[in-house]
Amino acid sequence: MNKSEIKNRKSTIVVKLGGTEGVDFSAICRDAAGLLAGGHKLVLVHGGSAEANALGEAVGCPPRFVTSPSGYTSRYTDRRTLEIFAMAVNGKVNTLLVEQLQTLGVNAFGLSGLDGGLMRAKRKAAIRIVENGKKKILRDDYTGKIESVDASLLQALLEAGCTPVIAPLALSEKGEALNVDADRAAAEVAAALQAGTLILLTAVPGLMRAFPDESTLIPEISAADLEAALGYAQGRMKKKVLGAQEALAGGVGRVVIADGRVEQPITGALAGRGTVIR
Amino acid sequence: MNKSEIKNRKSTIVVKLGGTEGVDFSAICRDAAGLLAGGHKLVLVHGGSAEANALGEAVGCPPRFVTSPSGYTSRYTDRRTLEIFAMAVNGKVNTLLVEQLQTLGVNAFGLSGLDGGLMRAKRKAAIRIVENGKKKILRDDYTGKIESVDASLLQALLEAGCTPVIAPLALSEKGEALNVDADRAAAEVAAALQAGTLILLTAVPGLMRAFPDESTLIPEISAADLEAALGYAQGRMKKKVLGAQEALAGGVGRVVIADGRVEQPITGALAGRGTVIR
Numbered sequence: 001m002n003k004s005e006i007k008n009r010k011s012t013i014v015v016k017l018g019g020t021e022g023v024d025f026s027a028i029c030r031d032a033a034g035l036l037a038g039g040h041k042l043v044l045v046h047g048g049s050a051e052a053n054a055l056g057e058a059v060g061c062p063p064r065f066v067t068s069p070s071g072y073t074s075r076y077t078d079r080r081t082l083e084i085f086a087m088a089v090n091g092k093v094n095t096l097l098v099e100q101l102q103t104l105g106v107n108a109f110g111l112s113g114l115d116g117g118l119m120r121a122k123r124k125a126a127i128r129i130v131e132n133g134k135k136k137i138l139r140d141d142y143t144g145k146i147e148s149v150d151a152s153l154l155q156a157l158l159e160a161g162c163t164p165v166i167a168p169l170a171l172s173e174k175g176e177a178l179n180v181d182a183d184r185a186a187a188e189v190a191a192a193l194q195a196g197t198l199i200l201l202t203a204v205p206g207l208m209r210a211f212p213d214e215s216t217l218i219p220e221i222s223a224a225d226l227e228a229a230l231g232y233a234q235g236r237m238k239k240k241v242l243g244a245q246e247a248l249a250g251g252v253g254r255v256v257i258a259d260g261r262v263e264q265p266i267t268g269a270l271a272g273r274g275t276v277i278r
Numbered sequence: 279m280n281k282s283e284i285k286n287r288k289s290t291i292v293v294k295l296g297g298t299e300g301v302d303f304s305a306i307c308r309d310a311a312g313l314l315a316g317g318h319k320l321v322l323v324h325g326g327s328a329e330a331n332a333l334g335e336a337v338g339c340p341p342r343f344v345t346s347p348s349g350y351t352s353r354y355t356d357r358r359t360l361e362i363f364a365m366a367v368n369g370k371v372n373t374l375l376v377e378q379l380q381t382l383g384v385n386a387f388g389l390s391g392l393d394g395g396l397m398r399a400k401r402k403a404a405i406r407i408v409e410n411g412k413k414k415i416l417r418d419d420y421t422g423k424i425e426s427v428d429a430s431l432l433q434a435l436l437e438a439g440c441t442p443v444i445a446p447l448a449l450s451e452k453g454e455a456l457n458v459d460a461d462r463a464a465a466e467v468a469a470a471l472q473a474g475t476l477i478l479l480t481a482v483p484g485l486m487r488a489f490p491d492e493s494t495l496i497p498e499i500s501a502a503d504l505e506a507a508l509g510y511a512q513g514r515m516k517k518k519v520l521g522a523q524e525a526l527a528g529g530v531g532r533v534v535i536a537d538g539r540v541e542q543p544i545t546g547a548l549a550g551r552g553t554v555i556r
Binding site (some may be wrong): 095 | 309333337338359361364365367368369370372373374377380381382383385386387388389390392393395431434435438440447449452453454455
């Protein structure tokens with residue numbers, strides 16, 4: 001990398017859009033279009049749990065969540081659930097986000113981690129869970145933890161004037177499709193691109209010392225203090241804190257956990273609204 | 279284009295995979311992997327009507343087909359149907375094809391016509407139909423006819439060692455997602471790439487003079503005689519004949535309409551099995 005490449009990369013912003021209710025995708029798209037017109041480079045990573053749940057219910061395959069012995073909850077993804085996840089997340093959320101951006105004049109490019117081997121993950125072949133007080137092992141789960149992101153592919157799209165929009169699926173060592181956590185996918189993408197800023201948009205104003213009391217919002221926190229934050233982060237926020245740790249360890253300039261329900265969520269986060277972590 | 283570029287393009291093969299029952303996607307993928315290993319360049323375009331119909335039924339929005347005054351039948355695509363189409367075709371068929379190719383060691387790259395503005399189409403804003411003997415106009419339909427394909431985008435993917443796998447969605451002038459006919463999308467892609475061969479795989483051995491009598495298979499036909507073929511082509515075969523005309527008029531070397539139900543369907547078509555049109 002020469003100096004201009006480094007500068008270029010540092011100006012890249014990776015934004016994770018939650019699938020949570022209340023997060024306004026159209027406001028995010030309008031904000032993104034304005035920032036792109038102003039010369040920023042953006043990469044969007046999205047979730048889609050709510051859409052996957054709704055589709056699963058509609059086709060008679062409601063979501064099942066399992067709990068690990070250490071208390072983490074995750075979606076149980078057998079093969080049928082994986083296909084429903086692909087339809088909802090890659091088929092609907094990704095396609096409609098790309099459409100929305102294209103109507104705003106943004107040359108969006110939707111892809112998942114499978115395409116061109118963008119994101120490779122290690123499949124969690126056996127998952128320990130606790131069900132009705134008993135420990136069990138699940139062996140047919142298609143979830144994974146990302147091990148590598150091909151930054152050159154994203155860089156080529158950015159250089160071609162495209163805005164990548166990434167769905168949280170990755171390739172296993174065997175080429176299987178795996179469901180991956182979108183917050184941590186965004187963190188790995190940001191690290192691979194050596195992005196200046198990773199913004200994790202959610203349906204709360206940021207990290208709170210005593211959730212859900214918004215007056216306890218933490219405006220700034222150092223990477224060193226993040227470990228303690230894992231203690232008071234609730235539910236999904238735990239994965240955002242893990243993602244923030246991974247991104248900073250990977251060389252990302254700063255991470256902002258910010259409110260996705262406001263009019264200009266990305267601009268707001270860039271101005272420091274939310275919880276800034278560095 | 280210099281001479282080596284022209285030679286390069288002429289060696290490109292565009293293959294349309296039907297969504298029709300009986301067409302064996304896994305045999306097509308294995309055949310594709312073998313040909314790629316032998317140095318061929320492939321671009322795949324797929325349909326997904328059967329998957330879209332099945333998903334529509336499952337979520338309580340069964341497909342509706344409408345008939346034009348001149349007797350052509352097409353899928354009525356209101357906004358909800360478009361979303362179902364995107365889920366089934368872009369979310370499921372495309373993702374699982376990419377996965378299947380990746381497990382075979384092919385660096386497949388799935389995209390739809392929305393991504394990076396790959397395929398732009400003119401929306402059919404008002405569709406004339408005949409229903410219960412009465413003429414009607416539908417104004418909420420999201421289908422279109424392709425007007426341009428960005429060959430440079432596909433060329434860049436091919437040069438990066440990827441095999442593009444294209445879902446039949448395109449962008450309207452306003453950036454809306456449109457459902458497009460996959461056979462004609464494949465023809466436009468082949469023309470844009472100045473491909474040497476366009477192969478349209480289907481669930482019959484080729485074009486027959488008296489469908490379904492397979493002994494009337496036409497092994498070879500000139501582009502000039504295709505107009506007459508529109509007379510005896512039945513149902514979906516009409517769109518393949520239209521696609522073949524468009525591809526040849528656009529500079530594609532030859533078009534082969536071939537059987538997708540056999541063990542090596544692409545290799546067979548390249549060897550001239552099916553109906554060869556030039």
